[in-house]
Amino acid sequence: MAGGRTSGVTLVYKKQIFMTFRIDTPINHPFRRNRVQLGEKRHFSGYRHAMPDFITALSVDDFASVTGWGRTAPTTALVVRPRTYEEAAAAVRGCGTRGSIARGLGRAYGDAAQNAGGSVLDMTGLDRIRTVDADTGMVVCDAGVSLHRLMEVLLPLGWFVPVTPGTRYVTVGGAIGADIHGKNHHVSGGFARHVRSLQLLTADGQARTVLPGTDLFDATAGGMGLTGVILSATIQLLRVETSLMSVDTERATDLDDLMTRLTETDHLYRYSVAWIDLLAKGAATGRSVLTRGDHAPLDVLPPRAARHPLVFRPGQLPAAPAFVPEGLLGKRSVSLFNELWYRRAPRARTGELQKISTFFHPLDGVPHWNRIYGRGGFVQYQFVVPYGQEEALRRIVMRISRRGCPSFLAVLKRFGRGDSGWLSFPVPGWTLALDIPAGLPRLGVFLDELDEEVAAAGGRLYLAKDSRVRPETLAAMYPQIDRFRSLRAELDPHGVFTSDLSRRLAL
Amino acid sequence: MKDAFGTPQSLLVLGGTSEIGLATARRLVARRARTVWLAGRPSPALEAAAGQLRRLGADVHTVAFDALDSASHEEVLGKVFAEGDIDMVLLAFGLLGDQANDEADPMAAVRVAQTNYTGAVSAGLVCANALQGQGHGSLVVLSSVAGERARRANFIYGSSKAGLDAFTQGLGDALVGTGVHVMIVRPGFVRTKMTEGLQEAPLATTPEAVATAIEAGLRRRAEVVWVPGTLRAVMSALRHVPRPLFRRLPI
Numbered sequence: 001m002a003g004g005r006t007s008g009v010t011l012v013y014k015k016q017i018f019m020t021f022r023i024d025t026p027i028n029h030p031f032r033r034n035r036v037q038l039g040e041k042r043h044f045s046g047y048r049h050a051m052p053d054f055i056t057a058l059s060v061d062d063f064a065s066v067t068g069w070g071r072t073a074p075t076t077a078l079v080v081r082p083r084t085y086e087e088a089a090a091a092v093r094g095c096g097t098r099g100s101i102a103r104g105l106g107r108a109y110g111d112a113a114q115n116a117g118g119s120v121l122d123m124t125g126l127d128r129i130r131t132v133d134a135d136t137g138m139v140v141c142d143a144g145v146s147l148h149r150l151m152e153v154l155l156p157l158g159w160f161v162p163v164t165p166g167t168r169y170v171t172v173g174g175a176i177g178a179d180i181h182g183k184n185h186h187v188s189g190g191f192a193r194h195v196r197s198l199q200l201l202t203a204d205g206q207a208r209t210v211l212p213g214t215d216l217f218d219a220t221a222g223g224m225g226l227t228g229v230i231l232s233a234t235i236q237l238l239r240v241e242t243s244l245m246s247v248d249t250e251r252a253t254d255l256d257d258l259m260t261r262l263t264e265t266d267h268l269y270r271y272s273v274a275w276i277d278l279l280a281k282g283a284a285t286g287r288s289v290l291t292r293g294d295h296a297p298l299d300v301l302p303p304r305a306a307r308h309p310l311v312f313r314p315g316q317l318p319a320a321p322a323f324v325p326e327g328l329l330g331k332r333s334v335s336l337f338n339e340l341w342y343r344r345a346p347r348a349r350t351g352e353l354q355k356i357s358t359f360f361h362p363l364d365g366v367p368h369w370n371r372i373y374g375r376g377g378f379v380q381y382q383f384v385v386p387y388g389q390e391e392a393l394r395r396i397v398m399r400i401s402r403r404g405c406p407s408f409l410a411v412l413k414r415f416g417r418g419d420s421g422w423l424s425f426p427v428p429g430w431t432l433a434l435d436i437p438a439g440l441p442r443l444g445v446f447l448d449e450l451d452e453e454v455a456a457a458g459g460r461l462y463l464a465k466d467s468r469v470r471p472e473t474l475a476a477m478y479p480q481i482d483r484f485r486s487l488r489a490e491l492d493p494h495g496v497f498t499s500d501l502s503r504r505l506a507l
Numbered sequence: 508m509k510d511a512f513g514t515p516q517s518l519l520v521l522g523g524t525s526e527i528g529l530a531t532a533r534r535l536v537a538r539r540a541r542t543v544w545l546a547g548r549p550s551p552a553l554e555a556a557a558g559q560l561r562r563l564g565a566d567v568h569t570v571a572f573d574a575l576d577s578a579s580h581e582e583v584l585g586k587v588f589a590e591g592d593i594d595m596v597l598l599a600f601g602l603l604g605d606q607a608n609d610e611a612d613p614m615a616a617v618r619v620a621q622t623n624y625t626g627a628v629s630a631g632l633v634c635a636n637a638l639q640g641q642g643h644g645s646l647v648v649l650s651s652v653a654g655e656r657a658r659r660a661n662f663i664y665g666s667s668k669a670g671l672d673a674f675t676q677g678l679g680d681a682l683v684g685t686g687v688h689v690m691i692v693r694p695g696f697v698r699t700k701m702t703e704g705l706q707e708a709p710l711a712t713t714p715e716a717v718a719t720a721i722e723a724g725l726r727r728r729a730e731v732v733w734v735p736g737t738l739r740a741v742m743s744a745l746r747h748v749p750r751p752l753f754r755r756l757p758i
């Protein structure tokens with residue numbers, strides 16, 4: 001197991017460091033308690049994704065500097081890695097005054113799975129798939145199981161996860177906590193829609209079964225881990241005949257062209273997404289590449305592929321280097337990349353067979369791709385504005401394009417009907433997501449202005465991506481936020497479940 | 508909590524009437540800061556400063572704090588931290604003194620040293636401990652270019668800032684990995700009441716410029732910030748000027 005290796009290395013590492021300190025500092029040095037070893041985490045081929053990325057020093061139950069995927073705003077917490085439900089319950093009961101928060105694979109971009117001065121429960125040790133019903137496609141698994149693992153195990157049985165985001169390296173607990181969405185939102189809704197039941201460890205240290213249709217379920221789906229620690233879940237899977245995707249690609253010359261194409265034909269596809277080049281200016285503003293498709297049926301596979309139709313073999317490139325100099329991603333280099341990428345795409349192509357990883361998770365091919373933004377990290381800005389607010393969307397796209405944020409391809413998608421989670425992000429409308437280097441001058445002010453546009457259009461931001469919104473702006477975007485707060489006040493009066501996100505936004 | 512750009516939501520200014528401190532507070536209130544604590548010797552000026560920040564929309568508290576009374580720091584500042592997390596502490600108190608006079612009045616010189624160094628040591632350690640318990644926060648310390656190399660004309664103040672600067676560097680190193688960020692700010696000549704009536708040095712700047720530099724430093728999690736930035740190069744040259752020459756320089 002990855003964990004075994006991790007701890008093995010830690011002990012050696014720790015001892016060395018400890019001894020160095022013994023030589024030149026008094027034993028009871030007050031600042032030593034929280035000290036974390038310096039140095040980059042080691043990589044073990046094959047375990048690159050199994051180990052949480054956020055622990056800068058290898059350690060088990062140790063203080064560590066923790067950030068989200070965007071690598072901004074690091075804070076220090078005691079990281080605890082429970083291996084059983086009982087250990088998780090013990091960790092929650094003994095978490096101290098600054099509380100505790102569950103963390104999966106650390107793909108939330110901001111501070112959702114950080115808890116300064118408190119404890120962070122690294123849930124990746126709870127990684128067992130408990131039961132799979134191969135006839136009905138129902139799986140019961142621990143919260144720390146990744147979607148990657150589910151695909152590995154379930155695809156050969158002819159089942160696929162009901163919803164996958166742009167990365168396979170999220171845990172089931174995280175998928176429910178953020179009520180993640182994928183390219184099939186307009187058809188299948190959020191992840192939580194496919195959860196039949198879950199086990200939730202609440203502030204009293206007890207585990208309870210939570211069923212859809214209850215307040216606790218609706219507070220937990222999209223609740224960013226603030227109602228408790230999800231221990232396990234029962235999920236309804238999607239039946240597939242093959243592990244390949246049949247994909248149609250087309251180019252849209254500008255934003256209007258893109259929105260027309262999406263509006264007219266999205267309903268014909270289970271999966272749909274458009275990649276926009278936000279650096280393109282003038283008439284080309286909003287030029288994009290649409291990729292849409294569905295799971296390929298068996299009869300379209302060429303004979304060789306048809307022999308092993310359900311094989312799951314995602315490829316992987318070497319990891320991004322640990323240190324990337326600041327400013328490598330200038331406007332020019334990113335704009336060149338976007339240009340090449342747009343030109344490379346076919347004007348129109350139908351029925352291309354693609355691997356699941358190519359279609360859904362292109363970035364997973366480069367482990368630690370988040371490092372390319374350098375030490376300063378990056379923010380991801382994702383919002384949705386309701387249908388009928390196309391003008392607001394256009395204005396925002398224009399502003400981003402004029403501003404010239406060196407942002408790799410942004411993603412535009414149409415959401416379908418929303419779900420019942422009180423803080424669940426998707427509502428029917430247009431959603432746009434883009435990455436921006438955090439060091440860009442005056443970026444904070446610029447994004448605050450965009451927030452106002454979004455809020456005025458009746459839209460909202462996605463908490464799993466957020467690292468900077470004002471608390472009052474967020475509250476205006478989520479009408480059920482007070483309900484969420486009062487459920488928390490009742491269920492968890494002492495704030496056992498606390499995160500940097502919940503402190504920042506007073507959730 | 509600080510946001511992705513290092514902008515704090517709560518701020519504690521030690522030396523609550525400092526012009527640089529207040530310019531920084533105004534700037535941060537315009538961004539994210541909602542709660543501001545102004546710690547200083549009780550005075551109408553302190554209350555006026557609080558009123559000004561309140562008008563900008565902040566929730567402002569004042570608290571009686573005397574840098575010279577080190578023994579009280581633990582209790583006074585402890586109460587502030589007990590009220591909730593502090594995302595950023597700005598150590599802004601300081602005393603310039605009057606070099607010509609203080610050379611002849613050792614006790615006046617000691618007051619400069621005790622304010623700028625000893626007072627900062629006790630207040631700095633109390634805050635560092637509290638921030639460490641939170642697992643996050645920035646401690647921003649106003650040092651000075653005067654501490655970079657003591658000058659004939661200003662060595663009492665300069666040496667106290669040199670001590671403060673060295674102390675803060677060490678503290679920053681001690682706190683690596685605790686989630687606490689320590690930032691040293693080294694302004695040159697800043698036009699404030701502290702320097703009123705003095706002859707302006709080259710590269711003189713404003714409290715607002717210092718505030719801007721602090722905000723940018725928070726975003727980068729910088730360890731040292733020079734204001735203006737060019738002083739960094741200037742001082743690294745001056746540092747190597749031979750002493751016989753240095754003491755004759757008109758600075």
Ligand SMILES: NC(=O)c1ccc[n+]([C@@H]2O[C@H](COP(=O)([O-])OP(=O)(O)OC[C@H]3O[C@@H](n4cnc5c(N)ncnc54)[C@H](OP(=O)(O)O)[C@@H]3O)[C@@H](O)[C@H]2O)c1
Nearest residue numbers: 522524525526527573574575600601649651696697699701
């Ligand atoms: N101005 C410059 O050119 C310059 C250049 C480099 C560095 N700095 C440093 O920047 C910091 C702020 O300076 P500034 O220009 O803003 O000056 P300022 O407006 O004169 O502020 C100095 C502050 O220190 C406070 N103070 C002095 N003794 C104190 C004590 N015993 N207890 C509590 N507070 C005390 C003063 O409070 P009261 O109102 O109670 O007197 C005042 O708030 C100082 O550390 C200074 O050394 C200034």
